[in-house]
Amino acid sequence: MRRRVDVDEGLPPVVIPGRILNELFTHALETLPEECCGLIVGDEREPFRRLVRCRNDMTQLHRSNPERHPRDGREAFHMNEVDYRDVIEQAEDDGERVTTVYHSHVGSGVYLSEIDLEYAESTEFPFRQADQIVVAVFERRVTGVGIFQRTAIGGPFLGRRLESQGP
Numbered sequence: 001m002r003r004r005v006d007v008d009e010g011l012p013p014v015v016i017p018g019r020i021l022n023e024l025f026t027h028a029l030e031t032l033p034e035e036c037c038g039l040i041v042g043d044e045r046e047p048f049r050r051l052v053r054c055r056n057d058m059t060q061l062h063r064s065n066p067e068r069h070p071r072d073g074r075e076a077f078h079m080n081e082v083d084y085r086d087v088i089e090q091a092e093d094d095g096e097r098v099t100t101v102y103h104s105h106v107g108s109g110v111y112l113s114e115i116d117l118e119y120a121e122s123t124e125f126p127f128r129q130a131d132q133i134v135v136a137v138f139e140r141r142v143t144g145v146g147i148f149q150r151t152a153i154g155g156p157f158l159g160r161r162l163e164s165q166g167p
């Protein structure tokens with residue numbers, strides 16, 4: 001059976017500033033028909049302070065090596081390394097860290113797929129402490145969003161609803 005992590009509706013939601021959620025939804029709609037991806041930077045006091053878009057390289061990887069990368073950017077994401085290294089560096093300079101990785105699902109729901117879990121668990125993945133947000137887009141509209149929190153560093157994820165509050 002395929003592994004996947006869904007949102008547990010029984011858990012209380014995680015609160016995120018409205019402007020960050022808006023930026024996230026805008027990015028997801030602008031990158032259609034492909035998945036978007038990016039990072040959210042902050043600290044313990046304010047985990048969702050700023051959102052930084054990253055390029056999704058999956059279509060390029062798929063074209064250059066379809067055997068190794070059977071899916072393109074419509075079905076998967078692979079964050080551009082130059083983009084995310086810049087974000088990590090800037091965050092460290094500012095005394096912040098990458099708290100959250102986000103990406104969208106086009107034409108499907110809010111969950112971490114088998115591929116998402118494999119990517120998050122791979123040694124090349126640089127955000128083994130970060131949570132993940134998934135935004136679902138269906139027929140050019142955002143249909144859902146959720147956050148998947150690490151229960152330990154590099155450990156399993158727990159899915160929760162995400163609610164906006166304030167600016």
Ligand SMILES: [Zn+2]
Binds near residue numbers: 112116134
């Ligand atoms: Zn995914």
